[in-house]
Amino acid sequence: MDAGIEDNSNQDFSGYDVRVTDAAQNGDTFVYVIKSQQISSDTEYRVEREFEDVEWLHHCLLTQEGVTGLHGIIFPPLPAKPGPSLSNSEAKTKKKIESLAMVDDWQMYCRALEEYLHLVTAHPVLVKNPAVHSFLKHREPPIKTKVKKGIFNKLTQAVGELRKEHHKDIDDFFQNERDSNLTLTAFTKAAAERTKRSQINFPVALCSSTEIAIACGHFSTALHLGIGQDDDPADYAFAKMCLKLSEVLDTVKKNFEKVAENDLNTLGFNLELYSRFQDAEKEMLFRRTCKLVDVETANKNLGQAKPQKKAAMEDIKKAADTEFDEISGMAKVEIQRYHRERVRAFQKALIELSDSQLQTARECCVELKQQLAEFKQLCA
Amino acid sequence: MATEREPPPLGDAEQTDFRELEDGEDLFISTASTLESSPTSPEPASLPAEDICVNSNGPQPAEISLDDDLEDLFAEATEEVSLDSPEREPILSDEPSPAITPVTPTALVTPRVEPKTIFVPAMFERSKEELEEEANGDSFDMEIVVSDPEKVGDGMNAYMAYKVTTKTSLTIFSENEFSVKRRFSDFLGLHSKLATKYMHIGYIVPPAPEKSIVGMTKVKVGKEDSSSTEFVEKRRAALERYLERTVKHPTLLHDPDVMQFLESSELPRAVSTQALSGAGILRMVNKAAEAVNKMTIKMNESDAWFEEKQQQFENLDQQLRKLHTSVESLVCHRKELSVNTAAFAKSAAMLGNSEDHTALSRALSQLAEVEEKIDQLHQEQAYADFYLFAELLSDYVRLLTAVKGVFDQRMKTWQKWQDAQAMLQKKLEAESKLQFANKPDKLQQAKDEIREWEEKVQQGERDFEQISKTIRKEVGRFEKERVRDFKAVIIKYLESLVQTQQQLIKYWEAFLPEAKAIA
Numbered sequence: 001m002d003a004g005i006e007d008n009s010n011q012d013f014s015g016y017d018v019r020v021t022d023a024a025q026n027g028d029t030f031v032y033v034i035k036s037q038q039i040s041s042d043t044e045y046r047v048e049r050e051f052e053d054v055e056w057l058h059h060c061l062l063t064q065e066g067v068t069g070l071h072g073i074i075f076p077p078l079p080a081k082p083g084p085s086l087s088n089s090e091a092k093t094k095k096k097i098e099s100l101a102m103v104d105d106w107q108m109y110c111r112a113l114e115e116y117l118h119l120v121t122a123h124p125v126l127v128k129n130p131a132v133h134s135f136l137k138h139r140e141p142p143i144k145t146k147v148k149k150g151i152f153n154k155l156t157q158a159v160g161e162l163r164k165e166h167h168k169d170i171d172d173f174f175q176n177e178r179d180s181n182l183t184l185t186a187f188t189k190a191a192a193e194r195t196k197r198s199q200i201n202f203p204v205a206l207c208s209s210t211e212i213a214i215a216c217g218h219f220s221t222a223l224h225l226g227i228g229q230d231d232d233p234a235d236y237a238f239a240k241m242c243l244k245l246s247e248v249l250d251t252v253k254k255n256f257e258k259v260a261e262n263d264l265n266t267l268g269f270n271l272e273l274y275s276r277f278q279d280a281e282k283e284m285l286f287r288r289t290c291k292l293v294d295v296e297t298a299n300k301n302l303g304q305a306k307p308q309k310k311a312a313m314e315d316i317k318k319a320a321d322t323e324f325d326e327i328s329g330m331a332k333v334e335i336q337r338y339h340r341e342r343v344r345a346f347q348k349a350l351i352e353l354s355d356s357q358l359q360t361a362r363e364c365c366v367e368l369k370q371q372l373a374e375f376k377q378l379c380a
Numbered sequence: 381m382a383t384e385r386e387p388p389p390l391g392d393a394e395q396t397d398f399r400e401l402e403d404g405e406d407l408f409i410s411t412a413s414t415l416e417s418s419p420t421s422p423e424p425a426s427l428p429a430e431d432i433c434v435n436s437n438g439p440q441p442a443e444i445s446l447d448d449d450l451e452d453l454f455a456e457a458t459e460e461v462s463l464d465s466p467e468r469e470p471i472l473s474d475e476p477s478p479a480i481t482p483v484t485p486t487a488l489v490t491p492r493v494e495p496k497t498i499f500v501p502a503m504f505e506r507s508k509e510e511l512e513e514e515a516n517g518d519s520f521d522m523e524i525v526v527s528d529p530e531k532v533g534d535g536m537n538a539y540m541a542y543k544v545t546t547k548t549s550l551t552i553f554s555e556n557e558f559s560v561k562r563r564f565s566d567f568l569g570l571h572s573k574l575a576t577k578y579m580h581i582g583y584i585v586p587p588a589p590e591k592s593i594v595g596m597t598k599v600k601v602g603k604e605d606s607s608s609t610e611f612v613e614k615r616r617a618a619l620e621r622y623l624e625r626t627v628k629h630p631t632l633l634h635d636p637d638v639m640q641f642l643e644s645s646e647l648p649r650a651v652s653t654q655a656l657s658g659a660g661i662l663r664m665v666n667k668a669a670e671a672v673n674k675m676t677i678k679m680n681e682s683d684a685w686f687e688e689k690q691q692q693f694e695n696l697d698q699q700l701r702k703l704h705t706s707v708e709s710l711v712c713h714r715k716e717l718s719v720n721t722a723a724f725a726k727s728a729a730m731l732g733n734s735e736d737h738t739a740l741s742r743a744l745s746q747l748a749e750v751e752e753k754i755d756q757l758h759q760e761q762a763y764a765d766f767y768l769f770a771e772l773l774s775d776y777v778r779l780l781t782a783v784k785g786v787f788d789q790r791m792k793t794w795q796k797w798q799d800a801q802a803m804l805q806k807k808l809e810a811e812s813k814l815q816f817a818n819k820p821d822k823l824q825q826a827k828d829e830i831r832e833w834e835e836k837v838q839q840g841e842r843d844f845e846q847i848s849k850t851i852r853k854e855v856g857r858f859e860k861e862r863v864r865d866f867k868a869v870i871i872k873y874l875e876s877l878v879q880t881q882q883q884l885i886k887y888w889e890a891f892l893p894e895a896k897a898i899a
Binding site for chain 2: 184187188190191194238241248255339343350351357361364365371376
């Protein structure tokens with residue numbers, strides 16, 4: 001059905017504007033609503049996709065045929081799978097919080113997917129993959145074959161391969177990159193973890209600050225009961241004060257919420273993304289290192305080969321060399337692009353962080369000042 | 381373990397250790413100098429002649445152990461109000477404590493300076509009201525500061541000495557500004573005397589701060605960590621508030637014990653406040669008896685006002701305790717927030733260090749600094765949460781206990797009156813019986829007794845009416861005070877919240893250009 005559109009004629013590889021506008025729980029799965037439009041055209045597409053479809057897309061990207069130096073690409077990391085991937089403790093604390101915070105979760109997932117699609121469609125090589133078009137434009141989700149997880153992506157986990165990770169590089173540029181990747185990854189992960197911890201505590205915090213706002217409300221109500229204006233003026237004044245106080249505590253609570261939200265939406269999101277991205281870079285570098293090992297092995301074999309095998313070994317060596325050069329070439333470009341992008345994204349996140357926190361603080365300040373004035377007036 | 385044991389007979393050497401010279405004032409010697417146990421009997425009062433009958437119901441400590449009644453009652457209260465439970469101490473700040481040694485400088489470490497600026501005595505706001513109440517027309521102008529906690533002595537016999545400074549223009553005092561050194565048991569002793577004198581006639585005597593065996597032991601043993609610093613600071617603030625409340629009461633202000641407490645450089649040691657002494661056990665017994673009595677007094681309430689008020693206070697008490705729990709959890713949460721922020725700051729710093737891109741690296745380092753400052757803010761705010769808000773609530777829970785005590789006293793007074801009436805009735809019956817027997821002696825005696833009991837009935841009635849009147853007045857005062865107190869503290873609390881936000885604004889405004897400068 002869809003074969004015609006996948007033809008290479010009339011291919012438009014201009015950039016996309018992708019928005020993931022909605023997500024809903026459909027039984028066990030999440031269904032995303034994705035709207036996209038190519039810059040060069042006016043047509044807007046709207047499709048519904050499940051997370052499985054996203055995984056399939058990712059798989060297609062990783063296994064694309066005919067791309068020189070494919071293994072040198074730093075693939076944008078797959079977003080987190082929504083739903084039951086939450087650890088038990090997170091799930092429990094999440095249960096405690098109001099439904100409002102739960103709703104924000106799906107917004108985070110949407111945003112994560114949106115970011116992923118941005119990165120993919122912005123990549124000069126990846127955007128040309130027909131699977132991308134299929135994903136974004138076709139009404140029906142693509143036909144998937146069962147993807148064997150873990151073989152391509154998680155090379156680093158194969159035990160025998162681990163020693164290759166530390167194989168010394170022949171190129172300083174790459175050696176440095178590998179080293180700094182290691183440290184940067186660790187710290188980024190730690191920082192991401194810490195912003196998440198605030199989020200995990202945040203529901204608890206929300207609880208306690210909600211509790212107090214509620215308690216104060218009860219306090220004032222209980223005192224207010226049966227106290228009219230004609231009653232003891234002291235009682236009346238006291239009850240009104242407590243009412244005002246509960247309003248203040250409500251403000252405090254909302255402020256807590258907002259501040260945590262800001263952290264999470266800006267820096268938290270960025271750190272989360274880039275700690276995965278660092279992993280993706282690490283995988284790329286590893287693939288290249290493996291290739292390097294292959295090259296060196298081929299060289300060794302060539303040196304040791306018996307005369308009748310020499311020609312075959314020569315071919316293998318040439319192939320390995322070529323592949324390695326292709327990968328390295330692509331990798332170099334990718335690395336530079338990656339760092340530019342990373343810094344830019346970080347900057348954006350930091351600006352957004354300080355902007356949003358500044359705004360929140362200003363709003364809270366105004367509100368508190370108002371309440372303070374009202375309070376002073378109340379018992380003047 | 382007793383919190384306030386008698387110190388061993390001190391040689392002069394130890395006394396001189398902590399003498400503190402300040403602005404040419406006299407050297408003060410701690411109150412541990414005397415080992416005699418007699419509490420001072422009230423001196424002939426030069427009081428404005430209000431409703432105080434100091435002489436008619438003299439101090440009867442064995443019978444009415446009111447002060448400790450109140451304190452112990454409170455100590456039994458649910459855990460939420462037990463302020464000195466060990467769990468609470470780690471809640472507050474992690475800063476290293478100042479060394480608590482004799483002769484410490486006036487100010488404590490930086491975070492502790494904060495509450496001093498937050499906690500300005502709100503006394504001057506009430507001058508107008510007090511004017512009405514002051515019989516002799518002095519404008520109420522009095523400021524009391526409790527400061528400079530100093531550890532005196534060593535080991536389990538050590539104690540903290542506090543400096544009590546009074547500034548006033550009232551004429552009842554011989555000077556305008558004077559300082560004395562007092563230890564905790566002195567405060568308890570003062571309260572004990574006041575309660576004995578005034579509670580049973582209906583005055584609401586502000587309760588003294590709680591004893592805390594755990595907290596004090598840590599201090600004595602020389603554990604110089606943040607929790608014992610916190611404890612001392614908390615106690616200092618509580619003592620200050622206690623004195624402020626006491627002198628705000630026009631009657632108590634003029635009490636000779638109060639004046640002596642504030643002015644005399646030496647005070648006889650108050651010993652009946654020891655935790656596990658014979659007196660302590662006696663108090664426990666009395667308290668139990670009291671509790672039983674309360675249950676059996678069924679009063680014929682002719683005045684609905686009292687019943688209503690009691691109900692209201694009961695209500696208020698419950699609400700205050702609930703709110704106090706919530707505020708405590710708020711403090712806890714802020715502390716957690718602070719810990720998280722600090723951890724994040726470190727992460728950001730490490731990230732910044734490992735970053736190759738110079739501008740990004742710098743921005744990240746600055747982010748780390750901002751987060752550290754925010755962490756500090758959290759701690760200070762938690763501090764305010766606690767010292768302003770939570771302590772206010774717990775003070776009032778304790779005050780309500782005193783209020784309830786006063787209502788109970790009224791019931792007792794009523795009971796006494798009723799008992800007198802019953803006795804009179806008996807005597808009258810006995811007399812009429814004797815009318816028919818011919819025993820002139822016994823008849824005369826019976827008539828005498830009847831006169832005696834008639835007087836007692838009348839006195840009982842007078843007492844009852846007096847205490848009722850006093851209570852009404854006191855409750856009125858209490859309610860006004862309550863409003864003023866809460867208002868003052870809540871305003872300060874609000875102001876601290878506003879201040880925190882303003883600081884945050886400054887920090888983020890400073891950081892924003894740094895973030896923009898990255899690329």
